[in-house]
Amino acid sequence: MSPSSEKTGSHQPETMGSASQPRIHAGRIVFPFCAIVGQEQLKESLLLNAINPATGGVLIRGEKGTAKSTAVRALADLLPEIEVVLGCPFSCKPDRPEETCDFCSSSSRQLNMM
Numbered sequence: 510m511s512p513s514s515e516k517t518g519s520h521q522p523e524t525m526g527s528a529s530q531p532r533i534h535a536g537r538i539v540f541p542f543c544a545i546v547g548q549e550q551l552k553e554s555l556l557l558n559a560i561n562p563a564t565g566g567v568l569i570r571g572e573k574g575t576a577k578s579t580a581v582r583a584l585a586d587l588l589p590e591i592e593v594v595l596g597c598p599f600s601c602k603p604d605r606p607e608e609t610c611d612f613c614s615s616s617s618r619q620l621n622m623m
């Protein structure tokens with residue numbers, strides 16, 4: 510089994526064609542980003558934001574069943590894993606205490622008091 514399949518928690522063995530097959534990640538079925546048909550503007554926006562987060566984010570809206578969540582989950586599955594502070598709602602980086610949110614600041618204050 511390859512290291513990437515261990516990270517994903519997939520119960521199916523990796524095969525050559527697995528990139529276009531839905532798989533399970535964190536108990537949820539993740540549809541491959543490259544297999545989403547249509548929604549070109551949505552896919553391009555998500556990719557551009559992943560390449561350069563300075564774009565400021567993407568606001569997605571649309572009718573139910575138009576692959577909004579599917580596209581976001583599929584993109585998230587493509588991105589590398591990052592280290593974040595456990596429980597932080599903003600995914601603060603643990604190695605940058607000077608850039609933390611109020612939650613992380615108060616948590617570290619509590620830890621320093623112990």
Ligand SMILES: [Zn+2]
Nearest residue numbers: 597601610613
């Ligand atoms: Zn934080």
